[in-house]
Amino acid sequence: MSGVFEDGLLILRQPGPPIISVEGIIYYRYMDQLYIPKVPALLDKDEVIAVSNARIKHAESLINVRYSLCVMRDLYENLLRVNAHKKVIDFGCGGGLLARLFGPGSDLEPPQSVFGVDLNPVAVDSALVAYAQIPNVREFKTSVFGEGDTLQLEDNSITGIFSSFVMHFKVFDSQLKELHRVLVPGGTFVWNDYLHSRYPGHSQKLIKKMSDIGFEVSKEKKEFRAPPENDIKHHMFFRAVKL
Ligand SMILES: C[S@@+](CC[C@H](N)C(=O)[O-])C[C@H]1O[C@@H](n2cnc3c(N)ncnc32)[C@H](O)[C@@H]1O
DSSP: OOEEEETTEEEESSOOOSEEEETTEEEEEEETTEEESSOGGGOOHHHHHHHHHHHHHTHHHHSOHHHHHHHHHHHHHHHHHTTOOSEEEEETOTTTGGGGGGSTTOOSOOOSEEEEEESOHHHHHHHHHHHTTSTTOOEEEEEEOOTTOOOSSOTTOEEEEEESSOTTSOOOHHHHHHHHHHEEEEEEEEEEESSTTTSHHHHHHHHHHHHHHTEEEEEEEEEEEETTTTEEEEEEEEEEEEO
16 A cells, blocks of 8 residues: 655555554544544644644645535534524634635525634634635634644634544633633534544543533534445544533
């Protein structure tokens, strides 16, 4: 099986098995063709940044963008349903793929303002460019947001938090507290986790932490078909409401 190493990650040219051993080092499949040296929740900051950069750099070849957008659309509709889409934080914004949901021909109502945050500085720069394409967006900004960082936002000033393909990584208590602080009471935080059955302990711990901070968390199983083969992908969608 041929592949290349980039920033400590292994990139294959075709989808591979769940785990690969190369010269005694175990690599875990993360996206179909990207392999990481630890399970996602154990990656350190630099390793997460390497994954984030690979996703931005190789976007269309590494991830199935059509399928990712289907998942993100469904997730965003959860915010629309509860009128929480006006002032939105895109937590773990990556390159700002969220903006693509509102591209030409989209019937989705875009947020009035979007604030993209990520621990990767390259990601926040790319997302800023992407958000500029959102039709009728009144305000958009991005910022680096990692462990111990504060958000330049008033208490209770955000109506919704959106997070796609992020929460299977390590999320710091300080970040959860900060996200809770800026969310309006009754505001909603939505995220997906497609690795929940592989690493159930991670999402259980996360839910416990969020409940302790003052969120009421619920979850729902979802299935998506990923073109071109239309194979079924299972996701867990989470919704946390600030009490
Ligand atoms: C797989 S990418 C998803 C990007 C984007 N949300 C999307 O759906 O295309 C995950 C992103 O989450 C970011 N990330 C991971 N853990 C994070 C954390 N604890 N705090 C902030 N950003 C984080 C990574 O840097 C990366 O850009």
